[in-house]
Amino acid sequence: MTRHRFTPTHYFTTIGSHDPVLRIAPGDSVQTTTVDAWGFDASNTQVVQPPNPMTGPFDVEGAQPGDTLVVRLDRLTPNRDSGWGRPGLATNVVDPDFVPTLPSRDDLLHWHIDVAAETASLRDAEPKLGSFSLPLHPMLGCFGVAPLDGQAISTATSGEHGGNMDYNGFVQGVTVYFPVFVLGALFHLGDGHALQGDGEMSGTGIETSFDVEFTVDLIKGKRIGWPRGENATHIFAAGNARPLDQATQHATTEMVRWLQADYGLSMREANIVIGYCVEYDLGNMFDPAYTMICKIAKRWLSNR
Amino acid sequence: MTRHRFTPTHYFTTIGSHDPVLRIAPGDSVQTTTVDAWGFDASNTQVVQPPNPMTGPFDVEGAQPGDTLVVRLDRLTPNRDSGWGRPGLATNVVDPDFVPTLPSRDDLLHWHIDVAAETASLRDAEPKLGSFSLPLHPMLGCFGVAPLDGQAISTATSGEHGGNMDYNGFVQGVTVYFPVFVLGALFHLGDGHALQGDGEMSGTGIETSFDVEFTVDLIKGKRIGWPRGENATHIFAAGNARPLDQATQHATTEMVRWLQADYGLSMREANIVIGYCVEYDLGNMFDPAYTMICKIAKRWLSNR
Amino acid sequence: MTRHRFTPTHYFTTIGSHDPVLRIAPGDSVQTTTVDAWGFDASNTQVVQPPNPMTGPFDVEGAQPGDTLVVRLDRLTPNRDSGWGRPGLATNVVDPDFVPTLPSRDDLLHWHIDVAAETASLRDAEPKLGSFSLPLHPMLGCFGVAPLDGQAISTATSGEHGGNMDYNGFVQGVTVYFPVFVLGALFHLGDGHALQGDGEMSGTGIETSFDVEFTVDLIKGKRIGWPRGENATHIFAAGNARPLDQATQHATTEMVRWLQADYGLSMREANIVIGYCVEYDLGNMFDPAYTMICKIAKRWLSNR
């Protein structure tokens, strides 16, 4: 149950079977930092090239293919007072005929982050929106484990291994589950957002660097198919693919399997729970693979 | 401001330029009933063939192409104590390889509806779920106005005119806006659900007959592109198409236009609000056209 | 075996259960004309509003739901020396980021049609392409039968009933099969193209008016799911939907059924023939529903 403190000296822009930076044991915690999507750190200095440089990977003792890695996000806090994002929506999220009217994708929007006040506000006021102060909602955009077959997958995209899911439900307090594909699991993390709209429709959240603390655990011999999560009220499964239809199919199939394996429901019952109680969140509709989240409230699953 | 009471004697399974059943004026209310998706009424008698037979159409005095029809859903109440749905998920919402494991699509699930207790429960208990009592959440699955160019569109699907959107946010208290395509708008409604999961993933909600009251109004000369809605906390736009990506593009584009036209935002500001504050709901992923909902909380739009 | 000569006096922009203009018997032929996509006739006069006005419908004696209507395209000939189209590609067929660079959708491209020489050439030469003379390849863009359930479906789109499939394989000499949904089948036709690239990527072919002759027949009690066709070398099935993936699923499923029902193949054999011998054509990727064509060369089906 060691509490490690780790200061990164290099980063990766793929999630793969890279040499681990630290070996940790199930039950251990790690305090570390992440740089923003373009590699800028707490001092707003670019220390590495984009996209989405990852802290890690962390080698989890005893993790083997076919296990499940458990990662509890204990703390996610912006560690500088500035963040950036795009003002304009991405070209793929509006009607094709509407694309020429969008604001330039070259512009940047600068935000002031006030961790004490728990807000992010525009540094330069807009005519009508003013400083447009929004509540902080820090989340991890990109994190996951080394994928199957020696692949090294760009941190611009996502898959069964996790990656750039850009889902605003991956916040402090959430427990995340990943399928383990390689010895040691090799956990990577980065791409913090001070906040983000559903779907990351402008292709960015408010991108900034983070202080992070997380705790790992292992479920030996438990094989899952896609990243899963759990918070105080819900369990949820992520599907990563294009189009959104396929992402939704992956997430829904994973949830059926979960309800059967861990909640003792028959196939028919698992179908009923999803058919009448399911909720969906749009993770992102910007990255090469889109992310849909299939959620079930825990109250429909307890005492039954 | 007349309050009409209308008892339907026939129904339509397309939304089109049918002879109106009643002429009403802006400001008028109508108390009426709807049959369930298979044409069963309050006495659980089949009075018409499926799919989704519509009450109406109602001719709104003064409505012309280029106007917006306003429909406030004043009351949506199941008017019998039974409803039905499918136990199994639809074949298009899970991974193709998983389809052969799904429960049969021929089975029916029977629900007991208790309006006083505000619950729906399984008539036959399942081994693990038991009677699985859920809170009532009555909503209209299919409603809309006669479409463009003399089309008569099946109530199995949806489009710019509304139709079978199967979104569980169309509940009592919501105000809905439709583009007017023909003289009199010709408003149709039906397909009540006692409740429904996001996406209508089993292809049904809890299907039942309703007592309905609604109030109409007109916004002359205001041209909108897709159905819109408003509740106490949010404004939202519906996009209806396949795949979900295109439905999302339609809904998002409509929201940009709305924010510009009615909230005085510049194109850039409308993009910023969506980029950092938007929420999406999955209406349905079962019908020939899927439905995505683009929502903005009103708190981001006021006092600015 | 009557050979009818029919001169249209009015047209429809939906395919539906309209009053028939002529009753014909199985075995009969009809000589008639079609106007172009914008309603311009042989004298280049606009006689009706767009989109894609239909000649017909023709009531086929004895046709009942569950039958198959057979339509042989005996003759398709442009009946004027001009046609028009768009110069620019549609916004939905290129990468979203590329859309702002496309030529304006408001421009028109004028073509000179020379039936004797069997060419179409640009009326105004382009700097590098010159007059860009192309071989005539006359085809019907939109034709089909009245759909199910009293629907009237816009001639801008397509479905199980046929409609605006815009496939350049529907040429003179081809035999087309449609499922019959209503008494008399109610066959509509129009939207001739002097030629068209695969996919109708600019949203038009070379749009012009046609002299047409076709012969109808019936296959009683034969139920098919989607439009099918046959030429000297191939049989083919059309699937109409978005995205192209779904259109391809429809066309492929229809072909499996065809090979089983009419060629005596087992399910396994039908799968093998498609798996190793199939060809696909892109009908259109512009209309609300896209069209994919699943083709099998007859030589793989004979003498077996």
Add this chain to the structure above:
Amino acid sequence: MTRHRFTPTHYFTTIGSHDPVLRIAPGDSVQTTTVDAWGFDASNTQVVQPPNPMTGPFDVEGAQPGDTLVVRLDRLTPNRDSGWGRPGLATNVVDPDFVPTLPSRDDLLHWHIDVAAETASLRDAEPKLGSFSLPLHPMLGCFGVAPLDGQAISTATSGEHGGNMDYNGFVQGVTVYFPVFVLGALFHLGDGHALQGDGEMSGTGIETSFDVEFTVDLIKGKRIGWPRGENATHIFAAGNARPLDQATQHATTEMVRWLQADYGLSMREANIVIGYCVEYDLGNMFDPAYTMICKIAKRWLSNR
């Protein structure tokens, strides 16, 4: 202009920045062999694990990011007399409701390959199809260059770097162009098919091992976006993505750029050529990324 003879001793199941097996110069040819999709060699012995083990990579002297690698496929010949494939269609290529009727995905279909006779025939006759002898049409299913940013991408899928495109137009005599992302380009190849239907709808062609000869060249400073090809009659561009709509957008956009850069056409002219003359082929609709091919016949591009 060396003609290398290379005998592989190991293989890769990702395409990435692996240590090269041979350094070659522009103009050089390589005679080598490839194993089948499951790693079986000319003697039908499994020498490596699936999927799609690659021969190579070959380091091309002088190749730098921003260049184009030219690969002429001089010879593609099955080097054993057996091949295998699936009898049943993939679950994603038919209507979801139809999936449960498909033949088992566990079955294998064994083919006898006769290079002299240029045929492939079923080893075990089917009741109606008999031995179903088909003309050999040897093609490379998977080949490409190391991708951007240190990625190692599974040979099960494809991207801008090429990979598992499974297009039956990549045959002997074709010249293929790849964007260069890393020093030396690092060319990989494998996954020979004795023949394949359009779209690889059963998820396999006739999988076998090959004798291969290819010649490389470089176009310095020419930056392309996607794999391109050229045969005696056509130029073509490949787009790799899901859904097919996006693959088609990539391929079409790449073709517009090609026509402008290399054929001197204006944007408007490039649009016209595609709009009225384009052809599309379905590469594959099975792999994680689907492949669409946008083709232009050379006769529309010459002497203008």
